[in-house]
Amino acid sequence: MDVIKDLFAGLRQALKPVFEAVDFRLVAMLGVFAFFGAVGVVIGTWKNVCATCPSVAQIRTFEPEQTSKLLAHDGELIVEIGRERRTPVSIEAMPEYVPQAVVAIEDQRFYEHGGFDPRGFMRAVWGVATGRNLGGGSTLTQQLARNMFKERITFERSYTRKLKELQVAFELEKYYSKDQILEAYMNEIYMGRGYGFQSASRAYFGKNVTEVNVAEAALLAAILNRPGYYDPYRNPDNALSRRNLVLSLMARLGYISDEEAEYWKEWPLPEEDHSDNAVVGVAPYFEEWVRQILDSRFGDEVYSGGLRVYTTLDMEIQKAAHEAMEWGWDNVEARPNFAHPKYAEYDTVEVFADGQTPYVQGMFIALDPATGAVRALIGGRNYQQSKFDRARLARRQAGSSFKPFVYAAAVSSGVPASHIVVDQPVVYPQPSGEDWRPRNFNEEFQGPITLREALRRSINMVAIKLGWEEVGIETVAQTARQMGIQTEIERFPSTTIGAAEVIPIQLAEAYTGFASLGTKVRPFPIVRVENSSGEVLWEPQPERTQVLDSLSARIMVDLLQDAANRGTGANHRVSERFPGGLPWGEVPTAGKTGTTNDGTDTWFMGFTPNLQAGVWFGMDRPVPMVDIEEEGGQATGGGFAAPVFGRFMHHVYYGMETPDGEGLLQEPVLPIPDEWPMLSGLTTREVDAESGKLWSRWCSEENKYTEVYAPGTEPTEVCDETGRGFIRSPFRIR
Amino acid sequence: MNPLFAFDTTHMALWAEEVAREEGIPAEVVPAPPELEALCSLALETLPDRAEDLKKGLEEAGVSFHPPRALRDVRNA
Numbered sequence: 001m002d003v004i005k006d007l008f009a010g011l012r013q014a015l016k017p018v019f020e021a022v023d024f025r026l027v028a029m030l031g032v033f034a035f036f037g038a039v040g041v042v043i044g045t046w047k048n049v050c051a052t053c054p055s056v057a058q059i060r061t062f063e064p065e066q067t068s069k070l071l072a073h074d075g076e077l078i079v080e081i082g083r084e085r086r087t088p089v090s091i092e093a094m095p096e097y098v099p100q101a102v103v104a105i106e107d108q109r110f111y112e113h114g115g116f117d118p119r120g121f122m123r124a125v126w127g128v129a130t131g132r133n134l135g136g137g138s139t140l141t142q143q144l145a146r147n148m149f150k151e152r153i154t155f156e157r158s159y160t161r162k163l164k165e166l167q168v169a170f171e172l173e174k175y176y177s178k179d180q181i182l183e184a185y186m187n188e189i190y191m192g193r194g195y196g197f198q199s200a201s202r203a204y205f206g207k208n209v210t211e212v213n214v215a216e217a218a219l220l221a222a223i224l225n226r227p228g229y230y231d232p233y234r235n236p237d238n239a240l241s242r243r244n245l246v247l248s249l250m251a252r253l254g255y256i257s258d259e260e261a262e263y264w265k266e267w268p269l270p271e272e273d274h275s276d277n278a279v280v281g282v283a284p285y286f287e288e289w290v291r292q293i294l295d296s297r298f299g300d301e302v303y304s305g306g307l308r309v310y311t312t313l314d315m316e317i318q319k320a321a322h323e324a325m326e327w328g329w330d331n332v333e334a335r336p337n338f339a340h341p342k343y344a345e346y347d348t349v350e351v352f353a354d355g356q357t358p359y360v361q362g363m364f365i366a367l368d369p370a371t372g373a374v375r376a377l378i379g380g381r382n383y384q385q386s387k388f389d390r391a392r393l394a395r396r397q398a399g400s401s402f403k404p405f406v407y408a409a410a411v412s413s414g415v416p417a418s419h420i421v422v423d424q425p426v427v428y429p430q431p432s433g434e435d436w437r438p439r440n441f442n443e444e445f446q447g448p449i450t451l452r453e454a455l456r457r458s459i460n461m462v463a464i465k466l467g468w469e470e471v472g473i474e475t476v477a478q479t480a481r482q483m484g485i486q487t488e489i490e491r492f493p494s495t496t497i498g499a500a501e502v503i504p505i506q507l508a509e510a511y512t513g514f515a516s517l518g519t520k521v522r523p524f525p526i527v528r529v530e531n532s533s534g535e536v537l538w539e540p541q542p543e544r545t546q547v548l549d550s551l552s553a554r555i556m557v558d559l560l561q562d563a564a565n566r567g568t569g570a571n572h573r574v575s576e577r578f579p580g581g582l583p584w585g586e587v588p589t590a591g592k593t594g595t596t597n598d599g600t601d602t603w604f605m606g607f608t609p610n611l612q613a614g615v616w617f618g619m620d621r622p623v624p625m626v627d628i629e630e631e632g633g634q635a636t637g638g639g640f641a642a643p644v645f646g647r648f649m650h651h652v653y654y655g656m657e658t659p660d661g662e663g664l665l666q667e668p669v670l671p672i673p674d675e676w677p678m679l680s681g682l683t684t685r686e687v688d689a690e691s692g693k694l695w696s697r698w699c700s701e702e703n704k705y706t707e708v709y710a711p712g713t714e715p716t717e718v719c720d721e722t723g724r725g726f727i728r729s730p731f732r733i734r
Numbered sequence: 735m736n737p738l739f740a741f742d743t744t745h746m747a748l749w750a751e752e753v754a755r756e757e758g759i760p761a762e763v764v765p766a767p768p769e770l771e772a773l774c775s776l777a778l779e780t781l782p783d784r785a786e787d788l789k790k791g792l793e794e795a796g797v798s799f800h801p802p803r804a805l806r807d808v809r810n811a
């Protein structure tokens with residue numbers, strides 16, 4: 001002890017000059033300043049680093065991003081769209097072992113700490129110091145803070161980020177209960193195949209998170225740490241090991257027994273990936289159309305605001321369309337003279353960069369002719385390979401499916417359907433100086449023929465003469481424009497037989513003018529948009545425009561009924577060749593085929609009193625689909641498109657049969673409608689089909705038929721024998 | 735029963751109808767009954783005593799068709 005005393009005495013002696021030179025009051029003051037300065041720096045840093053952190057108000061009003069849901073017209077979910085696929089689920093709705101699994105693996109002292117876990121933090125620091133991975137040290141609350149406001153807090157690895165996290169975490173702990181924080185965390189966290197436990201559960205197991213078992217809950221908890229590394233499909237060993245660790249920890253914390261843990265460790269990992277079902281719905285081209293409309297109207301809210309979008313789509317009608325089109329594509333490719341690669345050869349192609357496919361394409365659109373509500377839409381054969389929507393964007397020549405506008409222009413100008421035009425060769429000079437010599441499909445000429453017959457047989461010469469020489473091309477173009485064709489309509493003779501390019505959905509729109517007896521309706525896909533609280537944000541109204549007087553429209557329907565059922569469109573009805581077609585009788589149909597040069601484009605635009613549908617087949621690069629030099633026949637709207645229309649309508653009105661024909665895969669969707677009403681203003685007359693005059697007993701009984709007239713357009717002359725001589729001498733140039 | 739001509743395509747059926755008109759043979763386009771095994775949905779019905787004339791006319795015109803069958807025959811087949 002003496003030695004120590006001596007040591008201190010010596011030390012004092014040695015430092016005496018120093019003590020005498022120092023003013024201890026000054027030292028004390030400096031010390032106080034330094035202390036408060038340090039505190040100020042800490043407080044300043046604390047406040048400054050979080051200058052951009054979310055305010056308490058923002059934290060309290062935070063809502064996680066939600067997907068918008070597209071619903072079919074009956075409320076059935078079609079698909080979710082959003083930057084982050086997320087569907088929030090209440091923690092109370094989940095089995096208790098789901099949140100327990102999360103706590104066990106991510107933050108075992110979650111219910112004890114106030115947002116920051118010193119022990120976890122020190123463990124992480126020790127891990128960094130010793131180079132061992134002992135976990136990140138962030139509590140669930142800190143992780144939630146980081147995820148909730150990632151634009152502000154960012155994921156940078158820095159001390160300031162940690163400080164930001166901490167401050168938001170403390171605020172969260174102050175204003176929310178532990179269960180609220182855990183629930184927000186489980187709905188917010190990125191899970192590899194979507195955000196939140198519900199999306200992940202749908203993607204990994206194909207079921208709701210409320211239905212998962214203990215092993216599945218443990219797997220979800222295992223994945224969230226590193227979704228890619230623990231992905232059960234790509235890295236099943238990693239996933240299994242981590243899942244079993246979660247189960248062991250759950251047992252250690254008493255959430256489950258050891259026996260249960262061992263039992264669930266034997267549970268297999270999921271093998272079937274369900275995520276695609278949620279990403280691509282049954283009507284991808286329709287969904288993209290809706291998304292584009294929503295994007296232009298609601299912007300970012302579409303992807304994060306949890307909108308509920310009630311669309312016009314009918315899932316059953318869409319499925320019927322899908323089946324019919326698949327059959328139609330196979331039917332085209334089955335032609336022995338089909339001249340292009342087949343779809344099956346491109347199975348492995350992920351995407352065609354320019355959107356053009358080398359295989360045959362097509363489009364289908366079905367809509368309610370009374371409202372314009374689009375019930376089905378197919379813009380191509382494979383959305384993943386080509387997102388180009390041929391229904392809404394393609395410009396293709398309409399061929400004979402344009403002719404009804406020529407006839408509508410005539411009929412609405414007072415020309416009766418019994419009007420005679422002579423089907424004979426014509427020559428028109430072209431601007432290029434060359435002559436244009438149009439031909440009929442079968443290269444024959446019929447001589448004098450009624451408009452009704454000419455449209456039924458789709459005779460080119462009559463449409464050309466009627467449109468170019470009698471009604472006038474300007475009237476034809478204006479009629480088509482008024483009815484809905486918005487693409488350029490050149491004033492050439494060939495326009496009357498469909499040389500002008502049209503957009504399929506516009507052609508469908510124009511046909512609604514016939515189907516709804518004079519009132520055109522604009523095709524639309526959205527009925528109503530609600531926000532996540534159920535408040536209606538937008539309810540677009542159908543656009544209707546009177547484009548034809550109802551009597552003229554009804555006459556046109558009558559003509560198109562003939563064209564569809566006794567003319568070039570008859571293949572939509574059942575036959576040996578097309579056994580899936582629409583049965584004869586019962587369902588009234590009307591429509592028109594279209595075929596462009598050498599079968600480059602094949603169309604059928606048709607309708608019943610309560611459903612309209614349009615079909616197109618063709619190559620993306622406009623070239624003929626078949627080689628007409630080879631055996632196998634021509635590509636025509638009647639042979640390719642009309643049977644698809646018939647098959648589709650068969651599904652809609654009679655149900656979709658099982659392959660063995662024993663039962664129904666799908667019940668009928670719509671009731672069989674009554675025939676279009678014969679409007680009271682219309683009159684009928686018995687007419688001679690060869691002269692277009694009133695029939696009399698001096699005329700052939702065979703040529704007598706009943707024609708429909710608008711008042712004042714009825715023929716007044718009576719046919720006689722003298723009129724029949726020249727009728728019997730058709731021109732022929734074969 | 736009246737004989738029915740069946741065809742492989744709609745255009746052949748409509749062409750046959752034109753031929754019948756040119757020849758002055760009574761004929762009418764009708765739905766082809768499935769039993770007829772017509773590849774096209776339309777058939778051409780004519781009178782029994784004119785079936786041979788129509789057949790000859792179609793052959794001369796180059797129309798492809800299936801031999802005419804009376805509906806009763808079809809049903810018995």
